[in-house]
Structure formats: C-alpha cells, structure tokens
Amino acid sequence: MITSMKSMLDHASENNYAVMAVNCVSMEILRAIIDAAEEQHSPIIVNISPRQFKAHAPLELIVPMYTSYAASASVPIALNLDHGQSYEDITKALRLGFTSVMFDGSTLPFEKNIEYTRIIRSLSREYACSLEAELGHVGVAAEGDDETNALYTDVDEAVQFIQQTQVDCLAVAIGTAHGSYPKGKKPKIDFNRLKELKEALKIPLVLHGGSGAGEENIRRAVQLGINKINVCTDLFNHGREALRTALTETPHIDLMDLQHVSQLAMKDYIKNYIAMIGSSNRYDYDVSKAKALD
Ligand code: 13P
16 A cells, blocks of 8 residues: 555654665566565555666656555555655656655755755645655765765754754764675764764654665664665665576576566565564554545
8 A cells, every 4th residue: 555654654763663765666676675565564665766767767657657556565655756856856756646755955055955845845745745854965885975974964953954844754864875885894873873863853764875784783773763764776786686696597598587586586685674674564553544644
C-alpha cells in the first residue's frame, strides 16, 4: 500500500528504528525493493533523484510502475523524490503521485535554505505530501566530505531551522557522505552531535550515504535517533557484481535470466539491511492514518 512518509517515520522515531530508502531506476530494482520489504514485513521508501530520472528513468514512465506495484503490496511504501532542488522537478514529482519530496537546500546559505524550504513546505501541503529537508551538507565520500566538520549540521541552527520550516524530517550531516569511501575506510560518525540533534529536535532524522558506512556505525546511528537511511551505491554495486558473476559463469545466459539474477542479489542485500536497521515486522502502525498528513 502507498502511504505518506511522515506517518511511517513518526512511528519509526517513536519506536526507535529506521526505514530504508532505496534509489530505484528500473523494474528489477523496484521488484527487489518491494519483494524484500514484503518478505521482511517492513515499511520501505522508494527514492529517485532528479539526476537519476533525467539520465535514466523519466518520471512519466517510472512513476506509474512504482505506484501500481506499490499499491498492490502488503506493506507500507512511500514514494520520495530524493534531493529535489528545483521548483520544477518538485512540482512534477508531486503532480505525478509521489507521497513525499525532499527539498535539498543544503548548499544554500542558511537563511535561503529556510526561505526556499518554506516555499516547498506550502507546495507539498497542497498535495498532502510529506517534506524532508537537509541542513549541513552530506557531500561526496570520494572527495573526503565525510571528514569536513564545517559541513556538519549545527545543533542551534537545526533548532531554528525546524521552528521556521516545520518539515517532517531532517537529513543531517554527521560524518557520512555519498558514494564509495576509499578502499578500507569506514567513516567516523559524530555520535555526540547526533544525540544532541535528536534531543533538541525530537523529529525523525535522516542519514544519507548509507553505503559503506559499516554495520556498527549504522546500528549505533539508529539507536541514537536516525529513522530513515538512504542507500544507493552499495545496492547498485551488488546488482552489478551479480551480473558480472552470472555472465562469467554462463556467458550465453538469457537476458531475462541475467536480470533476474541481479534482482535477487539486490533483494537479499535489501533484506539484510532492513534487518540491520530494525524495521523487520514493523508495519504494525495504523496505516489508515498514514494517508492523512497532520
Ligand atoms: P549512497 O549512494 O552512498 O548509498 O547514498 C545514497 C543517498 O544518500 C541518496 O540520497
């Protein structure tokens, strides 16, 4: 069933677990995501960013596929625009049926981030959709942004930001970054900052850059208040490696079988991640409330 992301993440925040948000640009990935969630009896979020839909999966084509598969699923599924930065992209996503959007103003000056987030707040409310924003900036792992403390979310600013924007959840920069880290490296998460952010804000917090962060880090981040974890790179890598192995072992494998191998590998990866972040068997919240946004 398709639900709002707000009700899903409020429940996760109240009950101290996190929901996985997985980037999706194809039918195989979508099936991997939804099948994994159903097998784990877990809520799940389907993500796509403007960069991804422009390069690979036009929204007009992929959203009907998301919505028809999600509507028939037995677990709650939210459809979220990831890293929306323009009014045009966000409006398009809302019109096409997303139940949530992220406005990423994290590279803007603080006041501008507030101003633009408030504009998108009004827009998302018109569509009864939930809104994620980002404060601080989760950068790129290959560029060492995870270690750049100046990019981390400031607690006092975050309090002001939430008071003025009233977003439903906030992506925070606490030491993760997008993409693969240099070989052998695990990011160092600022857990004290996370604890302070959760105590001060008391709303669902989001961790971007969920790939390669290390199981111990992820488990501790969930314990301390992360309720949504975005994952893309590691999932795509799993899908690719499964394809590589299948092609090496069976060079003339049928294309449909090949894609299926990759789908199953991605499903297993997602199932394990769901179990790690505590959302297995968690679709017990009142889904009838899930469609209404407060
Ligand atoms: P990774 O690609 O590092 O998993 O990050 C995904 C993400 O944060 C999408 O918003």
